[in-house]
Amino acid sequence: MPDQYLAPTHFFDFEAPAFTAFVEKLADRFSEKQLAISLYMAVRDRFDYVPFDIRLKKEELRSSLLFNRTYGHCIDKATFLISCYRNAGLPARLGLAKVRNHVGTERLEKLLGTNILVPHGYVEVQVGGKWVKCTPAFDLKFCEKLGVAPLDFNGEEDSIFQAYDREGADFMEYMEDYGVFGDVPLDLIIKLMREYYPRFFDGTGIVTWEV
Numbered sequence: 001m002p003d004q005y006l007a008p009t010h011f012f013d014f015e016a017p018a019f020t021a022f023v024e025k026l027a028d029r030f031s032e033k034q035l036a037i038s039l040y041m042a043v044r045d046r047f048d049y050v051p052f053d054i055r056l057k058k059e060e061l062r063s064s065l066l067f068n069r070t071y072g073h074c075i076d077k078a079t080f081l082i083s084c085y086r087n088a089g090l091p092a093r094l095g096l097a098k099v100r101n102h103v104g105t106e107r108l109e110k111l112l113g114t115n116i117l118v119p120h121g122y123v124e125v126q127v128g129g130k131w132v133k134c135t136p137a138f139d140l141k142f143c144e145k146l147g148v149a150p151l152d153f154n155g156e157e158d159s160i161f162q163a164y165d166r167e168g169a170d171f172m173e174y175m176e177d178y179g180v181f182g183d184v185p186l187d188l189i190i191k192l193m194r195e196y197y198p199r200f201f202d203g204t205g206i207v208t209w210e211v
Contacts, residue, residue: 004182005091005126011184014083016064023087033155035088036127040153043081044136047072052111056190074137075121079184081136082123091126094184095133098176098192099161111200116175118196119189122160124180133158 008015026038050071055061063083066072072080078094085092096119122135134153143150153159161172178188194201 005093006086006089007182008086009183010058011061011063011079011186012083012086013062013064014087018064018067019083019087022067023084027088032090033127036085036090036125036155037153039081039084039088040123040134040136043077043084044150045139045141047077047080047139049073049077049137049139049142051117054193056186056193058186061184061186073121074135075119075184075189077136078121078123081134082125085123085125093124093180093182095122095124095180096120096178096185096188096192097122097174098178100173100175112197114196116196119178119192127155130156132156133160135160 013019022042023039026042027035030038047066047069048071051073053071054073061076061079063076063079066076066080075094075096082092082094098116098118099120101115101117121137122133124131124133126132132155135151138148138151140150151159151161160174178192
């Protein structure tokens with residue numbers, strides 16, 4: 001088992017006491033698969049999905065900082081879940097992809113000038129010796145607002161994105177996968193965002209969208 005998928009890093013700072021407390025509340029009576037599911041559900045729904053606050057400074061991206069907020073974007077929530085998994089002894093790594101959002105909010109598409117979201121962050125966790133994907137970004141309240149069933153995870157099969165909303169219309173599609181990473185590839189994230197959203201950089205390391 002590669003140690004890199006269990007190790008703490010600057011970004012995956014799961015040795016912080018808050019992580020141990022968070023995980024221990026869910027870990028006592030669960031099997032490995034049940035724990036993977038329980039942690040996924042907790043991260044999915046306890047932190048609201050907010051795509052407008054993208055922090056790109058290294059010191060702003062430690063996963064433990066999410067404890068101080070009630071919201072995060074997809075990479076925030078993915079790195080937080082990875083830290084939870086590693087704290088619990090489950091190997092986990094970050095995946096990045098380019099996706100097309102068919103039902104993006106009017107505000108988001110106006111800001112971006114496109115319905116392409118890049119990079120989107122997801123999680124790969126090893127359960128029972130098998131790597132499976134899961135995406136904790138969209139919380140239950142957000143899904144209800146968009147008319148989309150929440151994305152569940154059974155610990156056995158990939159759970160990436162809802163392909164359709166409740167009316168059968170296209171919801172999300174993956175356009176390109178950039179691979180999986182043992183740590184947060186900040187340089188790649190900045191490179192991709194500068195390529196797709198150059199006007200949102202002001203030199204501070206924070207994309208200037210208002211929450």
